[in-house]
Amino acid sequence: MMNSDQYRTSLDDGRTVYFDGQPVDDVREHPVIGPCATLVAQSYDRIGELYPDGSPFTMAPRSLDDLREANEAIRPLGIMTLLTYASMMAMTTAASRIEEASAASDFPDRIRGMLEDFRERDVRFAQCITDAKGDRSLAPGKQSDPDAYTRVVKRSEEGVWIRGAKLHITGASLAHELMVIPTKAMKPGEEDYAIACCVPVNAPGVTIVDTSTAPTPSERPQSPFSSTDSFPEAMVIFDDVFVPNERLMLDGEIGMAAIFAHSLGLWERVAGLTHMVDDAELLVGLAHLIAEANGLLKVSHINQKISDLIMHATMLRASLDAALSNGSQGEDGTMFPNELYTNAGKYFGASNWHPMVQKVQEIAGGSVITAPTLADLNNPEIGATVKRYMTGATADGEYRARLFHAIRDLTAGNFGGWKAVTKVQGGGGLYAQRIVTRKHFDLNAAREAALHATGLEIPSAD
Numbered sequence: 001m002m003n004s005d006q007y008r009t010s011l012d013d014g015r016t017v018y019f020d021g022q023p024v025d026d027v028r029e030h031p032v033i034g035p036c037a038t039l040v041a042q043s044y045d046r047i048g049e050l051y052p053d054g055s056p057f058t059m060a061p062r063s064l065d066d067l068r069e070a071n072e073a074i075r076p077l078g079i080m081t082l083l084t085y086a087s088m089m090a091m092t093t094a095a096s097r098i099e100e101a102s103a104a105s106d107f108p109d110r111i112r113g114m115l116e117d118f119r120e121r122d123v124r125f126a127q128c129i130t131d132a133k134g135d136r137s138l139a140p141g142k143q144s145d146p147d148a149y150t151r152v153v154k155r156s157e158e159g160v161w162i163r164g165a166k167l168h169i170t171g172a173s174l175a176h177e178l179m180v181i182p183t184k185a186m187k188p189g190e191e192d193y194a195i196a197c198c199v200p201v202n203a204p205g206v207t208i209v210d211t212s213t214a215p216t217p218s219e220r221p222q223s224p225f226s227s228t229d230s231f232p233e234a235m236v237i238f239d240d241v242f243v244p245n246e247r248l249m250l251d252g253e254i255g256m257a258a259i260f261a262h263s264l265g266l267w268e269r270v271a272g273l274t275h276m277v278d279d280a281e282l283l284v285g286l287a288h289l290i291a292e293a294n295g296l297l298k299v300s301h302i303n304q305k306i307s308d309l310i311m312h313a314t315m316l317r318a319s320l321d322a323a324l325s326n327g328s329q330g331e332d333g334t335m336f337p338n339e340l341y342t343n344a345g346k347y348f349g350a351s352n353w354h355p356m357v358q359k360v361q362e363i364a365g366g367s368v369i370t371a372p373t374l375a376d377l378n379n380p381e382i383g384a385t386v387k388r389y390m391t392g393a394t395a396d397g398e399y400r401a402r403l404f405h406a407i408r409d410l411t412a413g414n415f416g417g418w419k420a421v422t423k424v425q426g427g428g429g430l431y432a433q434r435i436v437t438r439k440h441f442d443l444n445a446a447r448e449a450a451l452h453a454t455g456l457e458i459p460s461a462d
């Protein structure tokens with residue numbers, strides 16, 4: 001297993017990274033990306049302490065207990081651990097599904113061989129799914145720019161060359177491997193777009209253009225959530241990147257192009273749902289604490305909003321519990337979370353984030369965005385006065401100001417904006433969760449129940 005020093009050293013591998021228009025010579029020293037590299041390094045040491053015999057997050061869960069334990073244990077270990085777990089689970093799942101679809105395919109063996117190597121090297125993954133996509137109404141093969149979806153541009157006996165860009169890729173500049181997979185199903189004529197492979201982050205032709213909503217150094221002390229949870233997202237450009245045969249997971253098989261996105265979607269959404277639960281409970285806690293600090297705990301409309309937040313958090317926890325307790329076992333023994341509850345829960349949490357945030361902001365008041373900073377509170381000339389006027393029903397103005405900053409960070413600052421968009425778009429967006437939920441919901445049983453309850457029969461056509 002890697003330790004923090006080895007991880008930090010591994011980042012010095014010639015990767016090409018840009019941030020805000022400037023090349024980044026060393027991600028470890030960069031003022032925005034560097035602190036995230038430190039967090040990932042720390043998570044390596046933490047995993048080493050907790051699991052001296054090897055990380056359990058590279059092996060597929062075999063039972064409901066495994067599934068629940070992994071989901072619980074992985075949360076404090078940071079986003080790169082989570083992305084790596086979801087990627088490796090998706091590859092494991094995809095290998096089995098390819099085997100089921102085509103017994104003759106040798107991709108499953110290649111995928112399993114790669115997984116062995118990734119486990120041994122203890123690497124971290126970024127997931128490259130979302131293409132640039134150009135005109136959304138047109139299929140990959142119909143775009144005016146043929147590279148709007150990542151594709152194979154050249155083949156040889158040794159491998160393929162890929163070109164295109166994947167957008168919004170979380171943690172790409174801090175990973176070792178890019179799992180590159182098609183974003184959707186492909187049609188006849190789109191064989192070159194049915195490409196799935198693993199590419200080292202430092203492969204020639206890979207360029208990572210990072211963006212971030214991380215707090216500035218002076219904002220960090222008053223930004224408890226974004227200081228640890230804000231990781232760079234990137235446009236990852238593949239400019240004729242060579243991928244050797246042994247790193248291919250699919251090449252041209254259009255009928256299997258969607259297998260990877262579907263396999264990843266489940267693991268990614270159960271992780272998303274888990275975050276929804278954590279965030280929903282945080283909203284409850286913050287709402288109650290600020291109502292108390294404001295002296296409003298006995299006001300009925302404030303309490304009603306807190307009750308609504310509690311209902312929301314409880315329904316989400318119930319969805320997560322249902323997703324993890326009603327899993328199903330695949331033929332290779334992997335225990336999968338329940339698709340219906342995972343997708344419905346994720347959809348419910350995502351589509352209610354904005355109204356729940358509104359309740360917290362309504363309870364809290366305008367200081368969510370106007371509270372003086374901690375630097376103001378600590379200023380020898382104005383600090384005492386600022387604290388005095390930040391005091392509410394509890395006798396400590398700094399405590400109340402810090403609560404406002406925490407609510408701002410989670411709901412109204414740069415990171416709060418990031419959260420709002422990510423809830424709606426992350427994991428394929430609400431639309432994707434709606435489709436999967438409908439696919440797994442037993443609509444016929446509901447129709448039958450309605451007919452039975454009303455004593456009706458569907459009229460015959462003639």
Ligand SMILES: Cc1cc2nc3c(=O)[nH]c(=O)nc-3n(C[C@H](O)[C@H](O)[C@H](O)COP(=O)(O)OP(=O)(O)OC[C@H]3O[C@@H](n4cnc5c(N)ncnc54)[C@H](O)[C@@H]3O)c2cc1C
Binds near residue numbers: 167168
């Ligand atoms: C913070 C963040 C992190 C992310 N991390 C990753 C990551 O690590 N890896 C990764 O691969 N992706 C990642 N994503 C991407 C995420 O999955 C996408 O944002 C999402 O799938 C939507 O794609 P898009 O942003 O291109 O929007 P679009 O596809 O343009 O969609 C915009 C809206 O239009 C609708 N729409 C689009 N096309 C059609 C159509 N043909 N018919 C009907 N409706 C349509 C969509 O449903 C959506 O509501 C991340 C996104 C965010 C915000």
